[in-house]
Amino acid sequence: MSKIIEGLYYSESHEYVKVEGNIGFIGISDYAQHELGDVVYVDMPEVDDEVSAGEEFGAVESVKAASDLISPVSGTVVEINEALEDEPGLVNKDSYENWIIKVELSDESELEKLMNAEAYKAFIGE
């Protein structure tokens, strides 16, 4: 049973957004980290890069495969989780605690197109 947190927004490609003010914390869901297996590398953008909803902004790599990260929202990267550079496996330990990038949201209405916890739970079939 995957962990799903109330109050977050989820995408069909299994990223989440946690919103605080106009900042979105973007990471991958617990379901996604479990499906991937041991994460050995997280490819992240740089601070001040622009990300767009529906577009790739990096990748999470497990031993076996690389999986693109698709941004659920548009905005400007204000911080990347540097801890993941040395310890990518943190994503497996707690993917919600260990977000990947922080984005200053440029269009908060995009959040409405994402799933809430209940809808995401149904989406992954749990």
Added chain:
Amino acid sequence: MAENKRTCLYDKHLELGALMSPFAGFDMPIQYSNIVTEHNAVRNEVGVFDVSHMGEVEITGPEAEKFVNYIFTNDITDAPEGKIFYGMMLYPDGGTVDDLLVYKVAENDLFLVINAGNIDKDVAWINEQAAKFDVKVDHQSDYYGQLAVQGPESEKALLDVLKIDGSDLVFYTFKKMEYDGETIIVSRTGYTGEDGFEIYASHAAINKMWDLLIAAGVQPCGLGCRDTLRFEVGLPLYGDELTAEISPIMATLGIFVKLDKGDFIGRDACAKQKEEGSAKKLVGLELKDKAIARHGYEVLQGEKVVGYVTTGYRGISVDKSLAFALVDREAGALGNELSVRIRKKVFPCEVVKKRFYKKSYKK
């Protein structure tokens, strides 16, 4: 689309909760727990793999040795019974039909072990070449199941759990023995860089041995760690490092190509490549970053594309980001600074030896 084939242990994999995935036309277990755990079990203790998807062909008849020498790159002339050879079958242009093992069973009796994904192609190829020789080609893939028991404790596991004594076998030798009322083949071979054994037997016997090994606590291992294990010790995988376009000379496996043994298919092409230097060669790459170079990614020297990645991983026993790549020969000199394009970025790397981790065979 045709349904994937299943090995005789398919139901056992499901019972163990394996992640199953299509490979070479079969539904195969990729992992049971996770790749790192299974990889480390083989490096440090012992693990068991279902490799029943591999194909088997037995060649007999008055010209069996002559014939196999004609389609195979290694030299089996007058080999002692019980010896095993690694080599390739080649096309006339030097491209690789398959890489395989040849077991010398008896005089003019040779047992070939071929890759699962190439079974149909290989059997057709062998039959086509056999027309000119006095031999019988017997395709036995449907009869044999196969287990690979691999790791430093594999000899002990065979003895304690299966009552099979492999202590008299050295690396790349085999014996036939009786097990449960049938004749099985036990060889000291593998695809992990560790000491280990491969067992060929009927589906019933393979199921029985698998159950005993699992019940005794031997780690079941999937194809995921089979690939990371073989990669770290520099072993090629057909489809990645050897293909119809990649000759063994290009793959730097010339040691298995015996140019002076007499004529064989692909000999002249290999001799030419060896003499003149092949246009492409397979090299090892060590990335300076943690990014992982995957199959098909471009390799660059400066701005110029000089080749592509054939296999790449974050090493498990070696904590580095490593790859094999097929590159232009001049670009592939040891110590050269190249780079790999990974998604939108370019990561620097150095040409290194392909053997990233030391093999531990029982010679």
